[in-house]
Amino acid sequence: MAYVYDDQxxxxxxxxxxxxxxxxxxxxxxxxxxxxxxxAPEHVLVIPKxxxxxxxxxxxEASEAELVDFMRTAGRICADLGVQPGEGGAGYRxxxxxxxxxxQEVPHYHLHxxxxxxxxxxxxxx
Ligand code: DGP
Numbered sequence: 001m002a003y004v005y006d007d008q009x010x011x012x013x014x015x016x017x018x019x020x021x022x023x024x025x026x027x028x029x030x031x032x033x034x035x036x037x038x039x040a041p042e043h044v045l046v047i048p049k050x051x052x053x054x055x056x057x058x059x060x061e062a063s064e065a066e067l068v069d070f071m072r073t074a075g076r077i078c079a080d081l082g083v084q085p086g087e088g089g090a091g092y093r094x095x096x097x098x099x100x101x102x103x104q105e106v107p108h109y110h111l112h113x114x115x116x117x118x119x120x121x122x123x124x125x126x
Contacts, residue, residue, distance in 0.1 A: 003061075005051040011108035015049055025077055029069040032077055041116025042081050042092070046074045052109040054098035074111055083115040093119045 006012075013019045015031060022034035024044050035043040048070050052058040058070070074094070083089040092115035097104040 040114040
């Protein structure tokens with residue numbers, strides 16, 4: 001089944017400059033900005049500039065340049081936030097929700113980076 005991308009989603013509007021955002025980092029293929037409703041003291045969203053719906057879409061169909069750029073950008077943000085466990089930071093969590101069961105609200109692929117407090121168990125009880 002082909003992925004169907006809705007270009008009216010809120011992150012597509014952010015990428016087109018139709019809605020403002022609090023940018024943390026921008027590269028050729030990737031944009032990172034602060035979440036509007038932060039769930040932790042640090043809550044950054046990393047998105048590809050390409051039209052990908054969710055993680056599997058991006059992982060399966062993005063170019064190597066896009067994939068590398070996205071992952072390196074996410075890593076650099078962790079470094080800039082000072083949260084890398086290997087560098088003495090207190091750690092963080094990355095999350096990517098997909099589809100109905102993942103409770104994905106915005107259908108443009110994004111990685112949440114959450115940090116700045118103990119984040120508790122991975123999943124709430126259903
Ligand atoms: P998800 O449920 O994984 O699709 O998370 C979507 C996130 O996007 C949620 O944490 C809130 C955030 N969000 C929604 N609308 C906006 C917006 O207009 N600007 C920003 N910066 N974040 C938004």
